[in-house]
Every structure is written in C-alpha cells, then in structure tokens.
Amino acid sequence: MRFNVKRFLTSRHALKHGASLFALAAGLMLSGAQAAGYNAGWGFDEAGMNRAVQPGDNFFEYANGTYLKNLKIPGDMSSYGPFRILYELSLSRQKTILDEAAKKSVDQPTDDMGKIGTYYASFLDQKAVDRLGAKPLAADLETIRNVNDGKGLAAAFGSSLKSMAFTTFQIGVEQDQKDPEHYMLMLDQGMSIGVGGGLGLPDTSYYTNPKLADKKKAYQAYIAKMLTLEGWPDAEKNAQAVVDLETALAKVEVPRDQTRDPIKTYNPMPVSELQKLAPDFDWATFLISAGLPAEGLENRKIDVREPAGIKAMATVLKGADIGTLRAWLAFHLGDNAAAYLSSTFYDASFEFNSHTLSGVAQQSPRWKRAVRVTNGALGWALGREYVARYFPPSAQAQITSLVQEVKASFHERLEHNSWMDEPTRKAALNKLDHFAIQVGYPKKWWDYSKLEIRKGDVYGNAVRGVAFNWQHDLDKLDKPVDRDEWGMTPQTVNAYNDPTMNEIVFPAAILQPPFFDPKGDVAVNYGAIGGVIGHEMSHGFDDQGRHYDEHGRLSDWWTKASTDAFQKLADRLGAQYDAQEVLPGAHVNGKMTMGENIADSGGLNLGLQAYHDSLHGKPAPVVHGLTGDQRVFLGWAQVWREKDRPDALRQQMLSNEHAPAITRVNIPAHNIDAWYDAFDVKPGQKLYLAPDQRVKIW
Incomplete structure (x- = not known):
C-alpha cells in the first residue's frame, strides 16, 4: 500500500475501473x-x-x-491524451506477453511466466466466472454476518488487508519520515490519500454538496443493487443506512487540502497511545488481525497521519448500528471484488463507478481488464518480461x-x-x-515463489495476490530500508519523486x-x-x-x-x-x-x-x-x-x-x-x- 509520500506525475490511473482512464482511439x-x-x-x-x-x-x-x-473519447474511456495512449500501448504489449504465457497455463504453476499466464487465462474465462455467481463471496459474507460488536468490526477491518474485504482505516508500511533508514507502520483516515477509505464516493463533497445530490442518490441505488446480488436482506433500507453512515464519516474527516503539511501529519506514537487517542476502536485487535505479532504490539510505533480525523471516525463507528456496519462491510466487499465476479456484479459496479461518476459509456474488453488485474497481483513478474522485450x-x-x-x-x-x-x-x-x-526498471525484482496461483480460481487468485502483497509490506518491518525497491512497475506510464528516498524514478513505459x-x-x-x-x-x-x-x-x-x-x-x-x-x-x-x-x-x-x-x-x-x-x-x-x-x-x-x-x-x-x-x-x-x-x- 502506498501512502501520499510519493509525488506522481499523474494519478488518474489510480481511480476505480482504470479502463475508463486511459484511451486509444x-x-x-x-x-x-x-x-x-x-x-x-x-x-x-x-x-x-x-x-x-x-x-x-x-x-x-x-x-x-x-x-x-x-x-473523440473512446466509449470505454473517461479521458484521452498522451498518458492514456501510452498506457494502451503498454497494455497491448503486456497482452502479447500474457497471450504467450497463457499457452503454458497449468493447474498450479511454479515459475513466473506460468503464474502470470495462468492468472490471466483464468480471468479471461468469463463463462466459468459467470457460472459461479456470488459463490466466491460466501465465506467472506459469513464472516461479516458474525460481526457482532466493536471487537468483531476491528477484526474484520484487520483481516481485510489480506482479502477483498474492506477497512475504513488505511494502514501500510512506509519509511519513518524522520528516520528513513527504517520502516514503520502508517495509519491514515483514507480519503486524504485518494484510495477511498470508508467512503465509496470520490470525495467528502459528494456527501455534503447539494449540487452533487444526484450522485449520492445513484450511489444509494448502487449499494442496494450490490446487496441484492449478495443476497443481503433489506437491501433498500440498509442502503439508506450505509449512505447515512458514510455521510457521518465524511463530515468528520480532515479535508484533503488540510493534509498536505508533512510536519503536521507526522505523529508517531506507540499503539498503546493510539488506543488512548481513539479509545472507541479496538486497535490491538485490528492490527493483530492484519498480521502484526501480538508480542510487543503495544510498544510498536505507528505514524498516525490525521489524529483528529482518526479519533472522530472511531467515535462515529462506535455509535453506529451493528446491522448497518455489517451491511456496510458486505456492500464494500462486493464493490471491491466485482471485477473478479460474474457479469452481474461487474455490470452493476461499472454502471455506477465508471458510467455515473465518470461518464464512461461502455465497458472495456475483458482482455484489458485481465491485463490490469494480472498487473495488480504479479506486476513485477510481468514487468521483468516487459523490460526484456521493450526497453533497450x-x-x-x-x-x-x-x-x-x-x-x-x-x-x-x-x-x-x-x-x-x-x-x-x-x-x-x-x-x-x-x-x-x-x-x-529496478535493480531487483520481486520473488513470487510463495504466491500460489490456481487455474480457474479467479477470486481465490485475487485474494491470494492481495494477501501476498500485504505480507510483502509486513515483512519489511524491523528491517533496514531497501533502497533498490521501486514504488511503480516499469510498464507504468508515469514517474514519481519519493522524498524519503530523495530519489526520482522514470519507468520504462513513459520513455517513448x-x-x-x-x-x-x-x-x-x-x-x-x-x-x-x-x-x-x-x-x-x-x-x-x-x-x-x-x-x-x-x-x-x-x-x-x-x-x-x-x-x-x-x-x-x-x-x-x-x-x-x-x-x-x-x-x-x-x-x-x-x-x-x-x-x-x-x-x-x-x-x-x-x-x-x-x-x-x-x-x-x-x-x-x-x-x-x-x-x-x-x-x-x-x-x-x-x-x-x-x-x-x-x-x-x-x-x-x-x-x-x-x-x-x-x-x-x-x-x-x-x-x-x-x-x-x-x-x-x-x-x-x-x-x-x-x-x-x-
């Protein structure tokens, strides 16, 4: 997970349904x-x-x-320009690599080419995915149904770092900004880093600005649709309650333009102090469920980016109805997982996230989505092959x-x-x-030997990819900073400045x-x-x-x-x-x-x-x-x-x-x-x- 330390040339690629963001006419x-x-x-x-x-x-x-x-902006795009053009060129090149790798797809591949090929080929099998309907979500939905109190909510939030589930609090592993040779935990309220946090709409203004009321109304309808697809009871009533909950959270979040001062947002403290700062949330359960060792946890340092926002959000959550919280978790599970589920789920997600919010008229071809999700799970394996072929x-x-x-x-x-x-x-x-x-490209590449990919298991592959990437971050704790690690794959059309590394990075794909x-x-x-x-x-x-x-x-x-x-x-x-x-x-x-x-x-x-x-x-x-x-x-x-x-x-x-x-x-x-x-x-x-x-x- 990347916090807002790095400065990117453009960040439009990070929005939901990236298909709508980069175009080729x-x-x-x-x-x-x-x-x-x-x-x-x-x-x-x-x-x-x-x-x-x-x-x-x-x-x-x-x-x-x-x-x-x-x-003319292509129908499956929200915008069009040089970044989008090169992004599409990068996609087409990656497709060439993946089409070749897919020919070597096996039940349980062991090498990188086999893994990217199997992941990609499995995702392309739309008919097989459609036959499953909501079945891949069954275990996760059952876990959500068993959330009965604040401790259960904290556990669900923590385990979401290893799954397609959801947490309103964003946590990651980054360099200590005053001791950049070492890593530490970072806690953020979510929206200020543009990854969504506890809100399904792009910004707090979508909840509070009357001029955007139509988007908020459409969002409520989308929540009801997703809950219905999941078989969740009282979908309409719960959708209204979820919107009300997120509106309450939006009102207490620290606004984006007030989170730019890195001195004010550097607030390291032991977990025990975080518990005192925001006592309405069970932080120990959250962190242990996320994979942190219980031993010594209360003394582990964590940088709390927006203390006031974190505290206020915790209070809102404590006062929320437990049934609403469960519906909230269930909705966001479906929203996060829609790309890996049947067409009914993805259609609903696309209609709101891409069409309603961004004006996109049509879905991108499945092969493009397949390339993107393969990148999300195995981006560095794909990047190594990309560099070998396309970057002299x-x-x-x-x-x-x-x-x-x-x-x-x-x-x-x-x-x-x-x-x-x-x-x-x-x-x-x-x-x-x-x-x-x-x-x-970087000097060193990721080792994916411990990431298990199974032929035909689209949802499971995605979950294991998320868990693998999160564990990769967790493994950094208590170790010296690896200055050879990049925050962006070489096939990415972008560039960035990392102030804690004092470095500037130019991936291969933008250099054309x-x-x-x-x-x-x-x-x-x-x-x-x-x-x-x-x-x-x-x-x-x-x-x-x-x-x-x-x-x-x-x-x-x-x-x-x-x-x-x-x-x-x-x-x-x-x-x-x-x-x-x-x-x-x-x-x-x-x-x-x-x-x-x-x-x-x-x-x-x-x-x-x-x-x-x-x-x-x-x-x-x-x-x-x-x-x-x-x-x-x-x-x-x-x-x-x-x-x-x-x-x-x-x-x-x-x-x-x-x-x-x-x-x-x-x-x-x-x-x-x-x-x-x-x-x-x-x-x-x-x-x-x-x-x-x-x-x-x-």
Missing part, C-alpha cells in the same frame, strides 16, 4: 506515437495546433485546439544523461535564485546533489514518444521529457518535498526568511489556480493541487533552461518556422493535450491533487518571461501578467 496496431497524431519526422504534431487562437489568449488551445476538436539498454543511457543535464540546469537556477538566502541555498544544492536517479523521441527535435524533447524530469525534481522542493533533507529525513532545514519568501510565492501561485473556472461553477483548488502546480512550473522552467544550456551559446535553429523556445513550450503543451468527460473532470477537480490539463499548460507558461518573448504576448491578452505578477519559484 482506434487500432492497437498503430504505435502509440502514431495514434496520438504525433509526427515522427520531428516529434511534434503541428497539424494539431489551432493557429486561429492567439497563444496569449489560450496557449493550451493554440497548441492543441485542432487535435482536441477532432478527438540504450534508452536507459540516453534518459539518464538527459536527467543529469536537467539536474545541472537546476543547480544553476538554485545558484541564481533571487529569493532564497545563502544558508538555505547551500542546503538545497546539497539535497539536489544527493538526488538518486532511477531509470527504466510523445514524451521522448531519440530521433526527434531536441527542443521538443526538452519541453516534453525534459519538463517531466524537471517536474519530478521540483517535487523535491515543493510545499511538501521541501521539508525533507538530502537523506530523505523530515527536517526543518530552511531559514525563516527563506520559508516566508517561499510561502508568499506559493500563496500567489495558489491564487492563480483558484481563479481558474474549468467547469461552470467549478474552480481549481489551488491549495490541494499546490505541490503539482509548483512542480509543473518548475518542470517547464527546467526543461527550457536545460535546452538553453544544451546550445552552449549557439543560436537555436528554426524548425518549421518555429523558434527553439517556441518548440520547448509547445513540446510541454503537447504532453498535456487531454480531453475529459465532464463528470470525470469534475471528479478530478474534487479529489485529485493534479490540476486539469488546460491549467497545467497555461499557468506555468504565463509565469515565464521567455514565453512572452517567444510568442509576442502583449498586455490585453487573456493570459498576460505584468512582470511583477509572474510567480517564479523554481
């Missing part, structure tokens, strides 16, 4: 680059621009307008070299930073110098067009992958990352003067995003998206700086009538040319730390002086900012 026989409208001749889709729009009025539209106008050593060397170039440019920018004092500057340079750079083309235009590459690299580096110095030192320790290494200067700039940047009304009545939350916004601005600045440095004083060539600086900015803009369904976009704005695509292009650009020069942006144009209003952090 037509024909997987095309390369991802061709499908994107990408021009393999020099790396930029010039035809996708809308030159009728002035770049100073809407740079996003100028760079991408024609492409987006003609773009030359690509790793090229990207590593480019990362070093961007790092050198960041070093230069820090040296000339105008608002940072010398003590803080010196410490910042030291942190940058200590950045670990990971490209392509339109993000990076070794034969493409240099300036476009610096705007695209250079901007992505700079984005991840900037995360080390955003509103959260700046609190971690060169060793990944949570520490106060900034002077008060530099802290105050940073905060003033961050507040000004946040206000720019707050002012963006992307949908009618829906503004960007500048505080919730602060870290990503700082990283976007820093990333574009660093991509541009690295391009300038690469010229070594020589004039930049003009290509297709576009100057070097213009191509850097356009390369960045092309990366974010995404179209979203309105419901999906609204959901993102309420629950995602990443701002919408249009703001990820326009706001960083209009804070950079060179953008005004490159596109002759003048006062009176919509994006124009006076020089003293432009925010320059990194």
Whole structure:
C-alpha cells in the first residue's frame, strides 16, 4: 500500500475501473506515437495546433485546439491524451506477453511466466466466472454476518488487508519520515490519500454538496443493487443506512487540502497511545488481525497521519448500528471484488463507478481488464518480461544523461535564485546533489515463489495476490530500508519523486514518444521529457518535498526568511489556480493541487533552461518556422493535450491533487518571461501578467 509520500506525475490511473482512464482511439496496431497524431519526422504534431487562437489568449488551445476538436473519447474511456495512449500501448504489449504465457497455463504453476499466464487465462474465462455467481463471496459474507460488536468490526477491518474485504482505516508500511533508514507502520483516515477509505464516493463533497445530490442518490441505488446480488436482506433500507453512515464519516474527516503539511501529519506514537487517542476502536485487535505479532504490539510505533480525523471516525463507528456496519462491510466487499465476479456484479459496479461518476459509456474488453488485474497481483513478474522485450539498454543511457543535464540546469537556477538566502541555498544544492536517479526498471525484482496461483480460481487468485502483497509490506518491518525497491512497475506510464528516498524514478513505459523521441527535435524533447524530469525534481522542493533533507529525513532545514519568501510565492501561485473556472461553477483548488502546480512550473522552467544550456551559446535553429523556445513550450503543451468527460473532470477537480490539463499548460507558461518573448504576448491578452505578477519559484 502506498501512502501520499510519493509525488506522481499523474494519478488518474489510480481511480476505480482504470479502463475508463486511459484511451486509444482506434487500432492497437498503430504505435502509440502514431495514434496520438504525433509526427515522427520531428516529434511534434503541428497539424494539431489551432493557429486561429492567439497563444496569449489560450496557449493550451493554440497548441492543441485542432487535435482536441477532432478527438473523440473512446466509449470505454473517461479521458484521452498522451498518458492514456501510452498506457494502451503498454497494455497491448503486456497482452502479447500474457497471450504467450497463457499457452503454458497449468493447474498450479511454479515459475513466473506460468503464474502470470495462468492468472490471466483464468480471468479471461468469463463463462466459468459467470457460472459461479456470488459463490466466491460466501465465506467472506459469513464472516461479516458474525460481526457482532466493536471487537468483531476491528477484526474484520484487520483481516481485510489480506482479502477483498474492506477497512475504513488505511494502514501500510512506509519509511519513518524522520528516520528513513527504517520502516514503520502508517495509519491514515483514507480519503486524504485518494484510495477511498470508508467512503465509496470520490470525495467528502459528494456527501455534503447539494449540487452533487444526484450522485449520492445513484450511489444509494448502487449499494442496494450490490446487496441484492449478495443476497443481503433489506437491501433498500440498509442502503439508506450505509449512505447515512458514510455521510457521518465524511463530515468528520480532515479535508484533503488540510493534509498536505508533512510536519503536521507526522505523529508517531506507540499503539498503546493510539488506543488512548481513539479509545472507541479496538486497535490491538485490528492490527493483530492484519498480521502484526501480538508480542510487543503495544510498544510498536505507528505514524498516525490525521489524529483528529482518526479519533472522530472511531467515535462515529462506535455509535453506529451493528446491522448497518455489517451491511456496510458486505456492500464494500462486493464493490471491491466485482471485477473478479460474474457479469452481474461487474455490470452493476461499472454502471455506477465508471458510467455515473465518470461518464464512461461502455465497458472495456475483458482482455484489458485481465491485463490490469494480472498487473495488480504479479506486476513485477510481468514487468521483468516487459523490460526484456521493450526497453533497450540504450534508452536507459540516453534518459539518464538527459536527467543529469536537467539536474545541472537546476543547480544553476538554485545558484541564481533571487529569493532564497545563502544558508538555505547551500542546503538545497546539497539535497539536489544527493538526488538518486532511477531509470527504466529496478535493480531487483520481486520473488513470487510463495504466491500460489490456481487455474480457474479467479477470486481465490485475487485474494491470494492481495494477501501476498500485504505480507510483502509486513515483512519489511524491523528491517533496514531497501533502497533498490521501486514504488511503480516499469510498464507504468508515469514517474514519481519519493522524498524519503530523495530519489526520482522514470519507468520504462513513459520513455517513448510523445514524451521522448531519440530521433526527434531536441527542443521538443526538452519541453516534453525534459519538463517531466524537471517536474519530478521540483517535487523535491515543493510545499511538501521541501521539508525533507538530502537523506530523505523530515527536517526543518530552511531559514525563516527563506520559508516566508517561499510561502508568499506559493500563496500567489495558489491564487492563480483558484481563479481558474474549468467547469461552470467549478474552480481549481489551488491549495490541494499546490505541490503539482509548483512542480509543473518548475518542470517547464527546467526543461527550457536545460535546452538553453544544451546550445552552449549557439543560436537555436528554426524548425518549421518555429523558434527553439517556441518548440520547448509547445513540446510541454503537447504532453498535456487531454480531453475529459465532464463528470470525470469534475471528479478530478474534487479529489485529485493534479490540476486539469488546460491549467497545467497555461499557468506555468504565463509565469515565464521567455514565453512572452517567444510568442509576442502583449498586455490585453487573456493570459498576460505584468512582470511583477509572474510567480517564479523554481
């Protein structure tokens, strides 16, 4: 389980029914680059621009307008753009691997290829799964029926870490943020890390905002449908009670935008103190049921991220009717397990989670779902084969070299930073110098020898996969931190910064067009992958990352003067995003998206700086009538040319730390002086900012 320590380039992939999140318009026989409208001749889709729009009025539209106008989001997608295209390309490549592996499917495989093939082939057998109906849930539902008190609820929550069941409290094993050479338990209220927690709706606002009442009503109907499929009594009555319970929980959770301060959310304490903090829940039973040893448990340290939220949620649960709690557990079991059950379960889940919440019109093919669930259970086994086939050593060397170039440019920018004092500057340079750079794939792979996969046992395979992954985390406790372990498989189209590791990671799947083309235009590459690299580096110095030192320790290494200067700039940047009304009545939350916004601005600045440095004083060539600086900015803009369904976009704005695509292009650009020069942006144009209003952090 991953808490909100890592900073990802995009997190849309993490939403339920990932099929609706990454798209390919037509024909997987095309390369991802061709499908994107990408021009393999020099790396930029010039035809996708809308030159009728002035770049100073809407740079996003100028760079991408024609492409987006003609773009149709595929029926099984909630959005479409470069990330989705490469995700689909990655899926198709993984399908090739899995189709071959499936030919070797056996009853109980022992090697990795046999396991991924058997897992995948079993899931593909829709008819066999449909014949089982709700039978796979029988044992888990019986366990839920036997929950009779608070102790039973705590035991059910704990055992859920090893099954498809459910817990409102999120627990995991992560590095101690003040002692990053050691692991410790982490406890989170749930919603603040975007994984759902005790709430089935994407954000607390879905429970309390009258404008979203239709979604809440649909959610209640979905709960009733799921309970009916499970054979649970009084489905309609229980559905209303479950919604009321989750509404009560939503009202006491700490809001997302108040959970960004890593100092305030670092609250290590022994389990005995947690019990005193939140006495309305049986924490010992919860943890023992999750697999923690009883011996010495009361003294084991656990980092409680939101003490006030945890305490309040425990109180709500204590006051809840036991019948409602059982129905709540039963519903979420079915919701979590729907992908592994008969079509009736999955259809109900899709109708609400994908169609109602995100506007997706149709389900993705079963083979795509099969690839995704195989990834969830055996992602590193699949990743090793993916790297062997699709990521040449030359690509790793090229990207590593480019990362070093961007790092050198960041070093230069820090040296000339105008608002940072010398003590803080010196410490910042030291942190940058200590950045670990990971490209392509990890040095070590997971050992799946203890994970049992059985042919035809779709639900059982999924449960054993969950239990295996959880045990993998538990086994870290009381051991030194493994700095070779990654938090993302190489076939993932993303990148991340891990502040407790002080490292930046670029998986293999993102290192291809339109993000990076070794034969493409240099300036476009610096705007695209250079901007992505700079984005991840900037995360080390955003509103959260700046609190971690060169060793990944949570520490106060900034002077008060530099802290105050940073905060003033961050507040000004946040206000720019707050002012963006992307949908009618829906503004960007500048505080919730602060870290990503700082990283976007820093990333574009660093991509541009690295391009300038690469010229070594020589004039930049003009290509297709576009100057070097213009191509850097356009390369960045092309990366974010995404179209979203309105419901999906609204959901993102309420629950995602990443701002919408249009703001990820326009706001960083209009804070950079060179953008005004490159596109002759003048006062009176919509994006124009006076020089003293432009925010320059990194």
